[in-house]
Amino acid sequence: AQSVTQPDIHITVSEGASLELRCNYSYGATPYLFWYVQSPGQGLQLLLKYFSGDTLVQGIKGFEAEFKRSQSSFNLRKPSVHWSDAAEYFCAVGATAGGTSYGKLTFGQGTILTVHP
Amino acid sequence: DAGVTQSPTHLIKTRGQQVTLRCSPISGHKSVSWYQQVLGQGPQFIFQYYEKEERGRGNFPDRFSARQFPNYSSELNVNALLLGDSALYLCASSYDRGGDTQYFGPGTRLTVL
Numbered sequence: 001a002q003s004v005t006q007p008d009i010h011i012t013v014s015e016g017a018s019l020e021l022r023c024n025y026s027y028g029a030t031p032y033l034f035w036y037v038q039s040p041g042q043g044l045q046l047l048l049k050y051f052s053g054d055t056l057v058q059g060i061k062g063f064e065a066e067f068k069r070s071q072s073s074f075n076l077r078k079p080s081v082h083w084s085d086a087a088e089y090f091c092a093v094g095a096t097a098g099g100t101s102y103g104k105l106t107f108g109q110g111t112i113l114t115v116h117p
Numbered sequence: 118d119a120g121v122t123q124s125p126t127h128l129i130k131t132r133g134q135q136v137t138l139r140c141s142p143i144s145g146h147k148s149v150s151w152y153q154q155v156l157g158q159g160p161q162f163i164f165q166y167y168e169k170e171e172r173g174r175g176n177f178p179d180r181f182s183a184r185q186f187p188n189y190s191s192e193l194n195v196n197a198l199l200l201g202d203s204a205l206y207l208c209a210s211s212y213d214r215g216g217d218t219q220y221f222g223p224g225t226r227l228t229v230l
Binding site for chain 1: 121148165
């Protein structure tokens with residue numbers, strides 16, 4: 001069964017500082033990996049995704065993430081955080097093979113990002 | 118282009134009642150998935166429908182059911198509501214059954230009193 005761990009429940013950074021949100025996954029093969037962002041009371045917006053190929057993927061709003069197979073990680077980074085980045089961030093894994101899990105996304109618990117001026 | 122739409126936005130029900138939530142996918146998308154997000158947690162997979170057939174089911178009781186219509190829109194039904202069913206219900210659509218990006222709607226906030 002696939003699973004996702006986001007070790008940091010809450011992270012606080014100053015505006016302009018760099019950011020790294022951690023994500024570790026468990027899956028028997030190379031998974032599909034996603035980062036979504038959610039503002040309070042809102043749905044999920046896709047930031048970026050990894051399906052195959054280049055392990056460093058670029059997303060919207062200046063975010064990037066790196067897939068590291070050896071560490072089963074897909075950490076999200078941003079070089080300079082803006083106050084508008086304050087939100088909750090979810091890492092998700094999707095199955096790549098057929099079967100009952102195909103098409104299902106498994107999410108981590110989320111990391112709440114607070115940005116200080 | 119219109120994104121995924123869900124209705125209603127908010128809903129208040131009492132224990133034991135039944136509720137129906139609706140979702141319209143992005144035009145051209147054939148797959149609809151439903152997720153439950155309890156406050157403070159990540160979304161949990163409930164169902165996936167693709168080409169009007171159930172293709173996946175999460176660990177939810179039989180009180181939860183869904184269907185997909187010929188125009189690919191979908192309904193999620195929950196019977197005999199419990200307090201623990203209070204959550205944000207998210208619908209996501211994708212073109213294909215799997216290996217594809219899921220785009221989420223704004224959700225329906227269900228409160229059970």
